[in-house]
Amino acid sequence: MKAAAFDYIRPESLSEAAGLLASHEDARVIAGGQTLVPMMAMRLARPSLLVDIAHIEGLSGIADFGAYIGFGAMTRQAQAEKSTLVATRLPLLAAALPWVGHTPTRNRGTIGGSVANADPAAEIPLVLVTLEGSICWMSADGQGEIVAADLFSGPMSTEMPAAAILTEVRFPVWEGPPIGVGFHEASARRSDFAYVSAAAQVQVDQAGRCIRCTIGIGGALAFPKRLAGASKALTGSQLTAQDIAAGLSEDIAALEIMTDGHASSAYRRRVAGALAARALANARDHARGALR
Amino acid sequence: MNAPSNFTFVSSDRRVREDRRFVAGQGKFVADITETGMLHVAIVHGSQTAARIVSIDATRALEMPGVVGVVEGEELRAAVEPLMNGLDTPRVQRYPLAIKHVRYHGEWVAAVVAQTRAQAEDAAECVDVVYETLPNVIDTEEAYKPGSPPVHPAHGSNVLLDRTFNWGDIDSDFAASDHSLSLRVTWGRSSTVPIETFGVVAMWDPWSETLDVRASIQMPKYADQIARALRLPGNAVRVHYDVDVGGSYGVKRGIKHTVLVGYLAMKLKQPVRLIEDRLENMESGDAHGPDRIFDIEVAFNKDGIVNSMKMRAMDNAGAYAGRAPFQLGKPIGAIVGPYRINSVRYQAVSVTSNKAVQEAVRGFGQSPTNYAIETMMDRVAEFVGLDRVEIRRRNFIRHDEFPYLIPSGTRYDSGDYHVVVDKVMKHVDWDGLIAERDRLRASGLYAGIGISACLEPSGGNSSFEPLLNSTNTTTTWMESCRINVDALGHVTVTIHTTSSGQGHETLASTVIGEILEIDPDSIRIVRTDSLTSLPGNSPVGSRMAVMLGGSCFHAANKLKTKMIAIAAKNLGCAVEAVEYAGGAFHARDSNKKLSWLDLVTIAHRNYHLLPEGFEPGLEATNVYQVPTGNELPTADGRVQMYPCHSFEFHCILATIDPDTGKVDLRRYVIGHDCGTVINPHIVKGMTLGGIAHGIGAALLEEFVYDSEGQMLAQSFMDYLMPSSHEVPEVEIVHHCTPSPFTVMGQKGSGESGYLGAPAAISGAVNDAVRALGIRFNRLPMRMTAISDAIAEAKSNNAQSR
Amino acid sequence: MKISLDVNGQKRPLDIEPRVTLLDALRDDLRLTGAHTGCEHGVCGACTVLVDDAPARSCLMFAVQAEGSKITTIEALAAGPGELGIIQDAFCATHGLQCGYCTPGMILTAHALLRDNPSPTRAEIVDAISGNICRCTGYGQIVEAIELAAQRLRGANLEAVR
Secondary structure (H helix, E strand, C coil): CCCCCCCCEECCCHHHHHHHHHHHHCEEEEECCCCCHHHHHHHCCCCCCCCCCCCCCCCCCCCEEEEEEEECCCCEEHHHHHHHHHHCCCCHHHHHHCCCCHHHHHCCHHHHHHHHHCCCCCCCHHHHCCCCCEEEEEECCCCEEEEEHHHHCCCCEEEECCCCEEEEEEEEEECCCCEEEEEECCCCCCCCCCCCCEEEEECCCCCCCCEEEEEEEECCCCEEEECCHHHHHHHHCCHHHHHHHHHHHHHHCCCCCCCCCCCHHHHHHHHHHHHHHHHHHHHHHHHHHHHC | CCCCCCCCCCCCCCCCCCCCHHHHHCCEHHHHHHHHHHHEEEEEEEECCEEEEEEEEEEEHCCCCCCEEEHHHHHHHHHHCCCCCCCCCCCCCCCCCCCEEEECCEEEEEEEECHHHHHHHHHHCCEEEEEECCCCCCCCHHHHHHCCCCCCHCCCCCCEEEEEEEEHHHHHHHHHHCCCEEEEEEEEECCCCCCCCCCEEEEECCCCCCEEEECCCCCCCCCHHHHHCCCCCCHHHHEEECEECCCCCCCCHHHHHHHHHHHHHHHCCEEEEEEEHHHHHHHHEEEEECCCEEECCCCCCEEEEEEEEEEEEEEEEEEECCCCCCHHHHHHHHHHECCCCEEEEEEEEEEEEECEEECCCCCCCCHHHHHHHHHHHHCCCCCCCHHHHHHHHEEEEEEHCCCEEECCCCCCCCCHHHHHHHHHHHHHCCHHHHHHHHHHHHHCEEEEEEEEEEEECCCCCCCCCHHHHHCCCCCCCEEEEEECCCCCCCCCECCCECCCCCCCHHCCCCCHHHCCCCCCHHHEEEECCCCCCCCCCCCCCHHHHHHHHHHHHHHHHHHHHHHHHHHHHCCCCCCHHHHEEEEEEEEECCCCCHHHHHHHHHHHHHHHHHHCCCCEEEEEEEEEECCCCCCCCCCCCCCCCCCCEEEEEEEEEEECCCCCCEEEEEEEEEEEEEEEECHHHHHHHHHHHHHHHHHHHHCCCCCCCCCCCCHHHHHHCCCCCCCCCCCCCCEECCCCCCCCCCCEEECCCCCCCCCCCCHHHHHHHHHHHHHHHHCEEEEECCCCHHHHHHHHHHHHHHCCC | EEEEEEECCCCEEEEECCCCCHHHHHHHHHHCCCCCCCCCCCCCCEEEEEEEEEEHHHHHHHHHHHCCCEEEEEHHHCCEEECCCCCCCCCHCCCCCCCCCCHHHHHHHHHHHHHHCCCCCHHHHHHHHHCCCCCCCCCCHHHHHHHHHHCCCCCHHHHCCC
C-alpha cells in the first residue's frame, strides 16, 4: 500500500501555488492530508504533483470579522477545537468538532481541507451549510466566494473552479439573544463516518420562543443540506416536540437519500428525522438554559 | 482470588516480564528486520470471483525500475508441493499462487519481486492477466446443493465434509421429552485481525544449505510444513522463534506466504521479504474466521430439563479447506456446553465457496458453537416460561459429578458452575439489575439483560484431526522446555515457540521459580529456533498454561531430583533425608548443608563428587504430552478432545437507542474460573481482550461479500473493530476450581471472554426487543439492521392494532 | 528529494522519494522501528508519533511534509537505555499491553494527554485513546495504566514543588 510516485512542491505564496495548479493538469493541493494520503496509499488518487500549502503565510488562523468568523484554509481542526473564539461565537462548530475523526487526525486535518474534500459524511461541511456560510477561493485566473448552499455538487466534489485553492472558510455568527445548538450523529463507532448527522442552531427570546432557527442534515445525502422549509416553519414556534415533528416532516420526506451497503435508505431517512428532532430539542434546551 | 494459598510466585501479583521492551518500542517484529540485499514482494491479485486464467503477461512489469522478477502459479507448481491439506480431500489442492483458476476475489495470481515494496507495487499494476469468467457460488446453502458451481471441479462437489455423529439414543430422548423446538442462528464471517499483518523474511544460505525464516507466526509444525512444501530436509529449515508477533489469536499461519517467499529466496539467492499490507491481509491473507449456520432441534421437559439436541453446523470454508473444517470438529469436545444433555446428534458440514480462505480463529469454532447453544437455552427458557438463569442452573453439571463424561466422549475435568453463577448474581445484584433494566425501559430505551454460561476447552491437542480424517493417526501433541544451570549457578530456560503476547516468559519463569524456590526474575528465558528446539506445537488451543506450564513443572522437578541426589551423596545421607528449601540443601539428620552454588560447582567441576552414572553439568529437559486425549476416536466418533474446561458466566445490561439502533453495554460482569491462575495480570488481560473481541463479533465486525463475491469490508473504515469507546468497563468475579488433570490445577484462559461475549450480547439485545415480538438470530447485529427491524416491528404492530 | 527532519531532537538528513510516508522514513531510513505499521490508511493508530508535540498518524503524512516540524517517537520517551519513563513503567505495572504492537502509539497518545490534562477522568482517557486500536487488551489495563501514570506524575510534580 504505497502511493504511486509524484512530485512535491512547497510554494511560499498563494499565487505561486495557483500557478503550479494551473500548469499541472493532475496536480492536487495537500493541506492536512488526512483524507488525501489514505486515498493515495490505496492508489485511488494518483496526482502527479502535490502542492503543499501548509507553509504559505497567512493561510492559517481564526479571525473575528463581526458578522462571521473567518478560518484560513490551513487552520488545523485541533486549533479550532481549542479556540475560545469558536467556543463563544460558533457553538455549533464547537459541538461538531469533537466528532471529526480522532484527536490525532484533528491535529493534522484542516478546516479548509475538510470543506474542499466534500465528504458527504463530514461534519465541518454540514455546519457550514447549516449556518449558511461561504468559502473563498483563488486560482491563477482570479478569485471568488461561493455560498455554502451552492458549494457542494456531489460526493467529494465542489463547484470551485478547476485548479482553484480554497483559501478561507467563513462561518456566520448569530448576535443577540441566547442561542443554543444541537449536534447528533449515528455511526457504528463514535469516530466513524456518520450514516446520518444532524446539526441545529436556534435563537430564543426571553419567553423561550424560537426567533431564529436553522437545521441541517449530513451523511445521508450526496452532500450536506440545510432544511430551509423546516428552519422557516419552526421560527416563531415554541419548539415543542409536536412543533418539531410537524416542522421537519416535509423536508425529511423530500430528502434525496443516498444508499450504500452500510445503511438502508429507510434507515437514513428515519434516523435523519429522529436526529434532527433531537438536535433541535437540544438546541432549544441549550438556548433556554442560557436565559437563566 | 481463590488461588491456592500454598504458592509463592504462582498466582501472585507479579509483573509480566515481557512488557518492558514493548513499552520502549524495542519489540523485534518481523517488519523491523532488514538484511543486506533484501528484496520485496508485492502480489498481483485476481480481479475475478471465479475465472479461468487465460494468460499472464509480465513483460511490462519486468521492464519497470527495480524489478528483479515475476513468478506465477505454473512456475511455482513445478517447484513446490501443494500446501498441507488437513482433510482427506486430495483433489482440493492449494498452492501459494493460483493455478489455472482464480477461486475468490483477490486470490494471489503472481508475485513481483523488486528492490523496494513501492517498486514491486508499481510493477504489480503492470502484470496483465486475462480471465475467462466462470460461474461462482457465494451463499453457503447454495454451495451445499448438488449442482452448484464447483469451486474445485476435480473434487466433484463443494462439500468438503458432511458427517453426522450420533451420540446416545437421540430418538428415544426426543420421544420421551415433553417438548421440542427448533431454531436457526447464523454466525457472520469475522476474524481476529491483528494490528500487525502477517509478514515473513526468508534467506537461503547456499553454503550451509539452510533456509532461515523469520515470520510473525503462530503455527504448529510450521518448520515441517515449509520443508515439506519446498522439498527440503527438515533440518534445512531454521525458523527463528525470537521474532515478536504483533497479535495473532490463532490466525498468524502464513504458510502460503512463507512457501512463496522461501521459494523466491532460494531461487534468487537473496533475502526476500513479504509483509502483507492491510488490503491484502483482509481480502487475500487467508485469515478469515468461521462463517456458519446452525440449525438446532432441542428436546426438553416442561421443567426446562434439556434431554437431547440435534445440531447441524454448516460452515462456508471459502475457496480452499484451510483450517475451516477442523473448526467444526474441536467444538465436539464441549458440544453440550456446561449442561447435562443426555444425547446429541451433530452434523458437521463444510462447503467450499468463492470466498477467501479461513484460518484458525480464537476458540477454533467454539465461540460460534457457544452462541448457538446459549441461544438455544434462552429459547427453551422462554418456551417453558422460566428465568434464563434458573434454566441454566437446572441443567448445569453439578460440582460433585466431575470428572464428567459428555456424550461425544470428552471427560470434563472440573467445574463449579452453580457457585460461579451465585457469585456473579450476588456481585451484580440481580434484582437491582432487573430494576435498572425496567427503569431504562420506562425512560424510552430498549433495555435488556443477557447472560451466557460457556466453556473454554483448553490445553489444546489435535483430536479433531483423526476424528475428521481417518488417515490421520495423531495422538501426540507435546510441548517442551529445557533448563540449564550454568557454572555460575544461573538458570537459563529455553522455550520453543514464538510469542504473540501471551506472556510465555513470565509463565515459564514463574512455574520454574516456584518449583526451584528461586526468584523468577533471576531466570533467563530464551526462545530458540526450530533447529535447536525440542518438539512443540506452539501456543494454540489455550494450551500454554497447561502445556508449557506442565513441561516447565516437570523439567524443574527433574532438575531438583537430580540436585537432591547429588546433595545426598555429598551430605552423606539418603536422598529421602535431603531437605530442599530456597535453593539450599540440608541433611535432615545433621547440620550439614550445601548451598546452591556448592551444588552447582560439584555438578560442573567435581566429577569425582557426582553420584555414579551422573552426567556432568546441570540440565533437565521435558517433553510433555498433553494430559488425556491419548487415544484415537472410537468408530462412532467419540474422542477425548482438550483436557481442561474453563468456565465463564457473562452478565450484561444493554440498551438500544430506539432510533439509531446503537447498542450501549451499560454493565458488563463476567464470572471466570480457569483453575489455578499462574499470573493474574495475564489472565485478566486475556479475559478483557477476549470480551472486546466478542463485542466486535457480536455487533460490528464482518467480512461482508456481495452476491458477486466482492468483499466489501476491505479497509479499517469498513471492518470495524471495537475502539475504547465501544468496550465498557468490565467487572471480573473470580473463582478457582483447580483441574485434577494438570500439574498445578491450572486451565487455559487464552480464549476467555471471547467464548461467551457474543452469546451474552445477543441475549441482551433479544431481551431488549422481546416485547416487540422480534428476534435477532444472526451476528453481527449491526445497529442499522437493529433499527430497521425495530421500525418494521413497530409499523406492523401499529397496523395489527 | 533531499530533506532534513528534526527527530527526537536531532537533525536527520534524508534523500527520499516524496511518496515515502513519515512512517516509512522513520522505520526504514532512520531505523526508528518503534512506530508500527498497522493499516497504512490512518485508522488503527499503531504508527502514532508526536508532530510538534501533538499525536499524529505518521502513515498519513509524507516525510517531505514533516520537514520543519518537530518529530518525537517512542524511542525518545525512555529515560535512558534500559530505564523506563513514568508512563512506560505504569503500562508495565498494570500489564497495559500484550503483544506490544499498538503500545508505542498508545504511550505517545497518553504522554500528550497527560501533558495537557494531568488529572483526566476515565471518560477523557477513553476518548484520548479511542483513535488507537488495541486488539489484545480490551483497553481495561491501558486505562488503568494511564490512571496510574497520571497519579504518579502528579505525585512527582508535588515532590518537585516541595
